[in-house]
Amino acid sequence: xxxxxxxxxxxxxxQVRYRFVVDAGTDPITGxxxxxxxxxxxxxxxxxxxxxxxxxxxxxxxxxxxxxxVADLMTAWLKVSTADVEAATKRSYEDGARYxxxxxxxxxxxxxxxxxxxxxxxxxxxxxxxxGGKPGTGLGSRTVAxxxxxxxxxxxxxxxxxxxxxxxxxxTKIPKAxxxxxxxxxRARKPWNEDEVRVFLAHVAGDRLHxxxxxxxxxxxxxxxxxxxxxxxxxxxxxxxxxxxRTLIAGEVIEKDTKSEAGERVLPLPAVxxxxxxxFRRRQKEERLAAGEGYEPSGFVLxxxxxxxxxxxxxxxxxxxxxxxxxxxxxRLYDARHxxxxxxxxxxxxxxxxxxxxxxxxxxxxxxxxxxxxxxSLAAGSEKLxxxxx
Numbered sequence: 001x002x003x004x005x006x007x008x009x010x011x012x013x014x015q016v017r018y019r020f021v022v023d024a025g026t027d028p029i030t031g032x033x034x035x036x037x038x039x040x041x042x043x044x045x046x047x048x049x050x051x052x053x054x055x056x057x058x059x060x061x062x063x064x065x066x067x068x069x070v071a072d073l074m075t076a077w078l079k080v081s082t083a084d085v086e087a088a089t090k091r092s093y094e095d096g097a098r099y100x101x102x103x104x105x106x107x108x109x110x111x112x113x114x115x116x117x118x119x120x121x122x123x124x125x126x127x128x129x130x131x132g133g134k135p136g137t138g139l140g141s142r143t144v145a146x147x148x149x150x151x152x153x154x155x156x157x158x159x160x161x162x163x164x165x166x167x168x169x170x171x172t173k174i175p176k177a178x179x180x181x182x183x184x185x186x187r188a189r190k191p192w193n194e195d196e197v198r199v200f201l202a203h204v205a206g207d208r209l210h211x212x213x214x215x216x217x218x219x220x221x222x223x224x225x226x227x228x229x230x231x232x233x234x235x236x237x238x239x240x241x242x243x244x245x246r247t248l249i250a251g252e253v254i255e256k257d258t259k260s261e262a263g264e265r266v267l268p269l270p271a272v273x274x275x276x277x278x279x280f281r282r283r284q285k286e287e288r289l290a291a292g293e294g295y296e297p298s299g300f301v302l303x304x305x306x307x308x309x310x311x312x313x314x315x316x317x318x319x320x321x322x323x324x325x326x327x328x329x330x331x332r333l334y335d336a337r338h339x340x341x342x343x344x345x346x347x348x349x350x351x352x353x354x355x356x357x358x359x360x361x362x363x364x365x366x367x368x369x370x371x372x373x374x375x376x377s378l379a380a381g382s383e384k385l386x387x388x389x390x
Contacts, residue, residue: 005046008039018046022053036065068163070112070154071105076161077154087254088247096146097154099124099139109155109164117151117169125178141174141182148172189332191339196328203326208283209318211276212302216319218273219340219357222312222333223247227255228301235278238269242359246300248311265359277301 005020017039024034036053040046074097082090103120104112124147125138151169158164192200197217204210215225223245232241242265246255257264269277280301287305288295300309316333323330331339337358345354 005043005050007043015041017041018043020046020050022050022057024053024057066108066110066163068109068158069105070107070109070151071101073109073158073163074101074105074150074154077150077157080157081153086256087252092146093150096143096150099128099147100151100154103128109158112155112164112168114168114172117148117172120151121148121172121174125175140185141178144174144178148174189335191335191342192329192331193339194343197339197343200323200326200328203328204322207322208280208305209302209322211273211280212315213319213322213336214273214276215301216315216333216336217340218267218270219337219344221245221337221359222315224359226300226302226310226312226315229299230281230301231299233277233301235269235274235281238271238274239266240269241266246309246311248313253311265356267357 004022005018008017008019010016018041019037019039021035021037024036026033038046038049038053040049078093078097082093085093100120103123104116107116121144124144125141127136128139129135129137148169152167152172155164155167155169159167201214201217204213207213212225215228216222220228220242224242227244227246228240228242229244232243234240244255244257246253248254284303284307288297288307291306294306296307298307298309302315303309304314312333319333319336320330341354341358344357345351349357
């Protein structure tokens with residue numbers, strides 16, 4: 001085998017140098033074959049460098065100079081990570097990746113530093129918002145955490161493919177103050193108490209959407225309410241089967257199975273909900289007769305006056321309109337779900353039943369995220385303590 005290290009003719013300064021060309025394998029991003037040309041001042045330096053490169057190439061540790069940008073790396077990661085995930089997860093990853101691409105996407109990934117990642121976090125916490133609030137303000141720590149997850153994962157892929165030597169985002173942390181502020185905002189977002197639920201229900205008792213809103217207050221997710229079909233409702237037995245969801249993601253309607261196996265469940269209907277569903281079905285039959293050929297029977301429980309299935313966004317806006325007219329505090333429909341599960345937990349329903357009703361596989365998750373002790377429940381606890389203490 002010929003010597004790979006070649007002695008170069010003296011340069012203008014009379015200096016003799018040594019150069020070699022080595023096969024560097026395939027570019028992990030483009031898939032093209034690469035060669036590396038290395039020049040050193042002495043033969044010893046050239047031999048040492050050649051030995052290092054050959055050894056690292058053999059052990060898969062070789063990192064070559066690369067023009068791959070952060071945006072290139074993020075694109076490669078998204079292609080791998082979203083190949084077999086649900087549409088909502090795919091959109092979440094794309095949204096999270098967008099912040100790194102916007103802030104430092106054109107920077108070569110090999111030049112990215114821990115200081116750059118810290119600066120990215122600072123930018124997100126202070127001025128990265130573009131929608132969902134006042135543009136130019138800071139994002140919540142959960143959104144920042146998602147963006148960091150995406151960047152870490154992309155850099156981890158870069159390490160694995162030999163694009164970068166190490167993951168410079170591995171140890172980046174979100175400041176404690178930002179995490180504390182997010183928790184404070186979440187604590188301030190309280191579900192309805194019993195009195196507010198009663199006021200709202202009294203207001204919507206005669207409304208066309210009485211039954212769907214009762215389903216929300218029974219703990220169904222908005223996507224589960226929109227995905228419920230009449231074929232899954234047994235009004236004689238007084239049950240409904242939660243089997244499908246229907247939601248709007250990035251302007252596209254997605255119909256799919258429940259989020260998890262635990263989410264697929266059969267729930268017994270309270271009498272008032274069963275009665276409201278019977279009324280709603282009668283009303284839909286009247287609407288179908290009135291619309292004639294213009295009616296589009298979709299089979300869904302929640303439809304508009306022409307029988308067309310609606311989206312979670314439509315349901316939310318309809319609920320907000322009724323909250324305004326009822327003069328009750330505006331809450332998310334997810335908070336109505338929280339109100340239901342909190343009421344069940346605070347009124348003696350076993351934890352395992354509350355979790356099963358919610359469609360959760362993790363009992364601790366239900367208690368941690370969905371069960372709130374409102375003032376009325378705390379007052380009941382005080383009364384019980386009073387009995388104990390005399």
